[in-house]
Amino acid sequence: MDQVPPALLKKLRHARSIAVLTGAGISAESGVPTFRNAMTGLWARFNPEDLATPGAFRRNPKLVWDWYQWRRQLIAKALPNPGHDALARLEERFADFTLITQNVDGLHRGAGSRNVLELHGDIRRNKCFDENGAVDGWMPADDDGPPRCPRCGGWIRPDVVWFGETLPEAELDAAFAASRRCDLFLCVGTSALVHPAASLPVEALRHGACLVEVNTGETPLSEVCDFSLRGPAARVLPALVSRL
Numbered sequence: 001m002d003q004v005p006p007a008l009l010k011k012l013r014h015a016r017s018i019a020v021l022t023g024a025g026i027s028a029e030s031g032v033p034t035f036r037n038a039m040t041g042l043w044a045r046f047n048p049e050d051l052a053t054p055g056a057f058r059r060n061p062k063l064v065w066d067w068y069q070w071r072r073q074l075i076a077k078a079l080p081n082p083g084h085d086a087l088a089r090l091e092e093r094f095a096d097f098t099l100i101t102q103n104v105d106g107l108h109r110g111a112g113s114r115n116v117l118e119l120h121g122d123i124r125r126n127k128c129f130d131e132n133g134a135v136d137g138w139m140p141a142d143d144d145g146p147p148r149c150p151r152c153g154g155w156i157r158p159d160v161v162w163f164g165e166t167l168p169e170a171e172l173d174a175a176f177a178a179s180r181r182c183d184l185f186l187c188v189g190t191s192a193l194v195h196p197a198a199s200l201p202v203e204a205l206r207h208g209a210c211l212v213e214v215n216t217g218e219t220p221l222s223e224v225c226d227f228s229l230r231g232p233a234a235r236v237l238p239a240l241v242s243r244l
Contacts, residue, residue: 025189065146080111083233098178130154
């Protein structure tokens with residue numbers, strides 16, 4: 001993106017409420033492989049759905065735990081990129097700013113973003129499979145499976161949303177509320193295909209928001225966006241924020 005449209009800058013400068021939805025594209029620029037692209041090496045023979053469902057965990061908890069431990073090692077090496085940093089700076093300019101993310105890597109918080117709604121959880125956290133409650137510590141793992149919950153002895157699992165599970169109700173409700181009240185909705189690095197997150201920009205548009213897309217290619221949203229900025233988020237977002 002060589003130039004930021006003046007009309008977009010005007011919309012941003014006069015906005016009172018901003019909502020942002022980010023997807024895998026912004027994290028890929030930090031070296032975080034997308035969910036399906038992480039199926040390499042020892043994991044290439046598996047389908048993602050075979051390792052990310054409650055049923056898969058019940059059948060082979062150790063396999064699923066080991067897969068997520070491997071993904072955690074990959075994510076631990078990643079750092080926020082200029083796109084993450086630009087969104088954190090943008091938040092500082094607005095009293096009403098909501099960052100909604102489909103990513104589970106925690107890079108937005110690492111960049112300094114504060115009001116973050118993690119629709120799919122955070123891979124760095126754990127919870128009890130039986131109680132569904134957060135777990136900070138745990139009993140040691142054994143040869144048969146992952147660590148155990150210190151409260152009930154159930155298996156520990158990553159605090160992410162698996163296939164077949166519903167998104168956290170409080171976060172989803174807050175995301176829709178932010179989408180309905182915002183003046184400008186920014187979609188960054190998301191395919192706009194995965195629901196219910198893909199409904200958020202449509203909801204914002206229905207309530208009169210200016211819809212802006214940042215992506216390297218076209219998505220189903222492109223034809224209804226007020227502005228489509230083509231390019232990587234790590235380049236487009238800093239250029240946009242620096243001109244405000």
